[in-house]
Amino acid sequence: MALRIDILTLFPELFDAFCATSIVGRAVKSGLVAITRTNIRDFARDAYGSVDDAPFGGGPGMVLMCQPVFDAVEALRKQADPPGKVVLLSPQGRRLDQALVTELAGEPRLLLLAGHYEGFDERIRTGLADLEVSLGDFVMSGGEIAAMAVIDAVVRLQPGALGKEASLAEESFSCGLLEYPQYTRPRDFRGMAAPEVLISGDHARIAAWRAEQARLRTMQRRPDLWDRYRQTHDRGDGPDEA
Numbered sequence: 001m002a003l004r005i006d007i008l009t010l011f012p013e014l015f016d017a018f019c020a021t022s023i024v025g026r027a028v029k030s031g032l033v034a035i036t037r038t039n040i041r042d043f044a045r046d047a048y049g050s051v052d053d054a055p056f057g058g059g060p061g062m063v064l065m066c067q068p069v070f071d072a073v074e075a076l077r078k079q080a081d082p083p084g085k086v087v088l089l090s091p092q093g094r095r096l097d098q099a100l101v102t103e104l105a106g107e108p109r110l111l112l113l114a115g116h117y118e119g120f121d122e123r124i125r126t127g128l129a130d131l132e133v134s135l136g137d138f139v140m141s142g143g144e145i146a147a148m149a150v151i152d153a154v155v156r157l158q159p160g161a162l163g164k165e166a167s168l169a170e171e172s173f174s175c176g177l178l179e180y181p182q183y184t185r186p187r188d189f190r191g192m193a194a195p196e197v198l199i200s201g202d203h204a205r206i207a208a209w210r211a212e213q214a215r216l217r218t219m220q221r222r223p224d225l226w227d228r229y230r231q232t233h234d235r236g237d238g239p240d241e242a
Helices: 022-029 066-079 098-105 122-127 144-156 166-170 203-221 223-233
Strands: 003-009 033-039 085-095 109-114 131-134
Touching: 003 066, 003 144, 022 033, 022 144, 033 066, 066 109, 066 122, 085 098, 085 122, 085 144, 098 144, 109 144, 131 144, 203 223
Parallel strands: 003 033, 003 109, 085 109, 085 131
Antiparallel strands: none
């Protein structure tokens, strides 16, 4: 059964090229993933297509109203089973990482709510969202880019999406470490040579070098990940730097 992703947004046109390009586009074309785009404004009930209003209590900006968002989600859920997990893209949500991506990739259906303006009416959070997801501690104009990030990361984990499943096991964060350095032709470029071990043809040495480089790179660049990795793997030692 193909993963279904429903995007709810005020700017569905932003997803046109994204959903037809690269790995996501190929996954859609091959039937591994089905992606729908729904304009929340289509569910407005007045002649002006109103989806937002001024916040109670005053303050800057406009707030997305409950009615069009609830109606949009409920209409989509009636289209197909299962009803799906409603994911609200919000700077207040759980930080997106590979562990969360893996969780989401295991869902049969995701409904991604991409907000805009000043944010959502709180009753959308409490009465509709199953999960809130954030890209990090910064603010963007809307949730569309965050939705794209979620989709791209989740689609990559669908069986058959990458072609070579071994690629997934070696990517950064897949095993708790950053990926090892990669090189290709030419062997020497402007005095910078590729490591001799990679040209040796000795697959055992290459595997050992890559594993060591992944540990070393993680320790140097992401000490937070390295500490977590050591705790998980019960390693008290660091990589050899010789």
